[in-house]
Amino acid sequence: MGVLLRSRTNSRADDATSAKAAADGPSARRFQQEVPHVHNPDNSRMDSVGQMNGGNVLRTDDLAQIYCDFDGTVSVQDATDFVLSQLADPEWQEIERLWENGEIGSGECMRRQVSLIRARPGQLDEVLDEIEIDPFFASFANFCAARSLPVTIVSDGVDHFIRRILRRHGLDHLPVVANRLVVSTRTGQPQYFLSSPHAGPTCTTTAGVCKCRWLTAHKQERVYIGDGRSDFCVADKPEFLFAKGELARHCAEREIPFFAYRDFGDVIASLRKAAAHLPEAVEKSQYATV
Numbered sequence: 001m002g003v004l005l006r007s008r009t010n011s012r013a014d015d016a017t018s019a020k021a022a023a024d025g026p027s028a029r030r031f032q033q034e035v036p037h038v039h040n041p042d043n044s045r046m047d048s049v050g051q052m053n054g055g056n057v058l059r060t061d062d063l064a065q066i067y068c069d070f071d072g073t074v075s076v077q078d079a080t081d082f083v084l085s086q087l088a089d090p091e092w093q094e095i096e097r098l099w100e101n102g103e104i105g106s107g108e109c110m111r112r113q114v115s116l117i118r119a120r121p122g123q124l125d126e127v128l129d130e131i132e133i134d135p136f137f138a139s140f141a142n143f144c145a146a147r148s149l150p151v152t153i154v155s156d157g158v159d160h161f162i163r164r165i166l167r168r169h170g171l172d173h174l175p176v177v178a179n180r181l182v183v184s185t186r187t188g189q190p191q192y193f194l195s196s197p198h199a200g201p202t203c204t205t206t207a208g209v210c211k212c213r214w215l216t217a218h219k220q221e222r223v224y225i226g227d228g229r230s231d232f233c234v235a236d237k238p239e240f241l242f243a244k245g246e247l248a249r250h251c252a253e254r255e256i257p258f259f260a261y262r263d264f265g266d267v268i269a270s271l272r273k274a275a276a277h278l279p280e281a282v283e284k285s286q287y288a289t290v
Contacts, residue, residue: 065218066144067211067238069226070155070162070178072245076132079161080110086127088116106156106207106230107196110179114158114194121183121190128164136264138169143268152177156209156230158194177214212237225267242267 071078084092092113099109117124134140144151153176155162160181166172182193198209211234215222224231224238227245235241235251241258243251251258261267 064149064223064240065220066149066151066223067154067215067225068151069224069228069231070153070176071157071230072227073225074133074137074153075165076134078157079128079131079165080113080157082131083117083124083127083158083161084113087119087124088113089118092116107179110156110158111194111196114181114192117192119190124160125164128161129168131165133165133169134264136268138171140264140268141171141174143271149271154178154209154211154214156207156211178209207233223271225261225264242270 068074071080095104095109095112095116098104099106104112119127141151143149151174153162153166153174155176155178157178158181159176159178162176162178163172166174166176177198179198180195182195184191184193196209198214207230209230211231215224215234215237221240222238223240223242224234225242226234226247227243229246229250231243231247232250235243235247235254235256235258241251241256242261243258244261248258248260250256259270261270
């Protein structure tokens, strides 16, 4: 059906075609009652959208918890890389190469890079204000709130970066799970440090935020939306996965079921079918505890 990607190559055009199929294809019309169970440990074959051999499906009468990556998923640019490129000592690029080569974990990479930022807090915020978000993300957040579908940002990025960007779009009410930025002025000049309260001692990726630990701590049916390497370890955990970019290629190579998307307009189209029978909620959405 063009929804479950199996190819080892996955261009942007492939993503667009498959995302459109997920939103508009004939099998997508079955979303109204059920959507696919993505975690597939017994290697059973997904026959079509909303049905898989073995009978495991995400029922839309259960309250789902929605988790979103931030950098490259909600934001158009990677916020951390953009800040570093504008405000950090050039050494940050060598640290990036160490991480890309697998010589250090992402948590250590982030801590070392953030310490290289040289800027007044006002300068930092001016740079953050240049970063755009997906043009459909605000609509997505409103769509979920109207249906009492809780949304939580789970990112291996930086909390202040994320909250500053969300605030500019009136979305700072969303819970954020991320590394914590600490600013010290004891020397007279701002010094930046990163703490990782959401790291996991047994995290296989040594990330600053253990996304697997976070998702497995909650018992609701889970929807996850991501795009990159920080999402690899969590790809087989949620019942319903949206993927693009590096994450889509990773899932395709490992035959992890997912739905391709280009932007949150595609995600809304798919979830609208899944949640068509849910009543519009007047009360404020209940979010996961951070």
